[in-house]
Amino acid sequence: MISEAVIERIRKTADRYPERRAALIPALTILQDELGHLSLDTVRSVAEELNVPAPEAFGAASFYSLFRWKPSGRHVIHVCHNLSCSLLGAETLLDHLGKKLGVPEGQATADGRFSFERIECIGRCDGAPSMLVGKDSYDNLTPGKIDEILQQYT
Numbered sequence: 722m723i724s725e726a727v728i729e730r731i732r733k734t735a736d737r738y739p740e741r742r743a744a745l746i747p748a749l750t751i752l753q754d755e756l757g758h759l760s761l762d763t764v765r766s767v768a769e770e771l772n773v774p775a776p777e778a779f780g781a782a783s784f785y786s787l788f789r790w791k792p793s794g795r796h797v798i799h800v801c802h803n804l805s806c807s808l809l810g811a812e813t814l815l816d817h818l819g820k821k822l823g824v825p826e827g828q829a830t831a832d833g834r835f836s837f838e839r840i841e842c843i844g845r846c847d848g849a850p851s852m853l854v855g856k857d858s859y860d861n862l863t864p865g866k867i868d869e870i871l872q873q874y875t
C-alpha cells in the first residue's frame with residue numbers, strides 16, 4: 722500500500738519529465754526510500770501511475786541491484802565484490818560483516834540497524850576494497866576499519 726504522500730511525490734517527479742514513463746527509475750527510488758523495499762503490489766501501483774506496462778516496471782525494478790525486494794536494515798551496507806575489490810579482500814570483508822552483525826547477507830539485524838549485501842563496481846576501484854553505507858562511501862577497507870565506521874551509525 723502506497724500512501725497518498727508517496728504517490729504525490731511520484732506525481733511531482735513525473736511532471737518534470739516530457740513523458741511520464743521516463744520517471745520510472747526515479748519513482749521506484751522514491752518508493753524504496755519511503756517504504757524500505759519494493760514489492761509486487763507497490764511496483765504495480767507505480768506502473769499504473771506512470772502508464773507503464775507492469776512487466777516493463779518489474780523488468781526495470783529487478784534489473785538494478787540497488788532495488789531491494791526484502792526489508793532491510795535502517796543502514797544498508799553495500800560491499801563491492803568486483804575485480805579490484807575482490808582481489809583486495811572483499812570476500813573477507815563480507816565474511817567479517819556476517820560474523821559481526823550475526824545475520825546472513827541480505828537480512829536485517831534483529832535490532833533493524835543494519836543489513837549488508839554485495840554490489841557491483843561502485844566506481845571507487847582506486848580505493849578498493851570499497852563499500853557504501855547508505856549514500857556514504859568508504860575505501861581501503863579492513864575488518865577493523867569497518868568496525869570503526871559502523872560505530873557512527875545508530
Ligand code: FES
Nearest residue numbers: 801803806845846
Ligand atoms: S571494483 Fe570495487 S569499486 Fe570498482
